Amino acid sequence: MKRRDALRSLALITGGLVLVPSCDFSKEDILAAYKNLQITPSLKQLLAGIADTIIPPGNIKGAADLSVQDFILVMVNDCVDENGQQAFMKGLQAFEGFSKKTSGKNFSKLTKEEKENLILSGLSTEEENEKDIRSFLETTKRFTIQGFMLSEYIQTEVKPYSLIPGDYKGEVLIADIKTERING
Structure with missing residues (x-):
């Protein structure tokens, strides 16, 4: 009885070992949520670092x-x-190469100041072969600011939004004024 179990386990392990070389683990999956873009998890992580x-x-x-x-x-x-x-995808895919060419390192390995300088140089580049980088960074900067300012965290905790201008208080000491409110 134990010999049968051992042979069965050996057959399963051998079959598994035969199939492993045919599996391709090198490709990254493309995220399906963005049907018009070919975004991989590493590109999304790079975009998070830039933002x-x-x-x-x-x-x-x-x-x-x-x-x-x-x-x-x-x-x-x-x-x-x-x-x-x-243009956004070309710039995003070429940004790592731009980082290596400009600073000699991957973007993730740069210090905070080097990252800032790299983004500023990408935004101000006038070279024809780097126009996709500039377009990508301009779009990223615009949507980063917009997404940040419209986030729930900013709208509820940092600058609370109130639909009505607020309560009327006739006499208020300046020292008693709380955080700034955005009125709609």
Whole structure:
């Protein structure tokens, strides 16, 4: 009885070992949520790093803490025309190469100051072969700021939104005024 179990286990292990070389683990899956973009998890992580460099965490949360990269991808996927989407994808895919060419390192291995300088140089580049980088960074910057300012965290905790201008108080000491309110 034990010999049968051993032979069965050996057959399963041998079959598994035969199938393992045929499996391709090198390709990254493309995220299906963005049907017009070919986004992989590593590109999404790179975009999060760029957004977090544009709005870093400090006293309040940063862009990556609020998942602004998801907002950027949804906006590009749904609201940007096909030419803009292609330019965004070319710039996103070429950004790592731009980082290596400009600073000699991958973007993730750069210090905070080097990341800021890299993004500033990408936004101000005038070279024809880097126009996709500039277009990508301009789009990313615009949607990062928009997504950050429209996030639930900003609208509820940092600058609370009130639909009505608020209560009327005739006499108020300046020292008693609380946080700034955005009125609609």
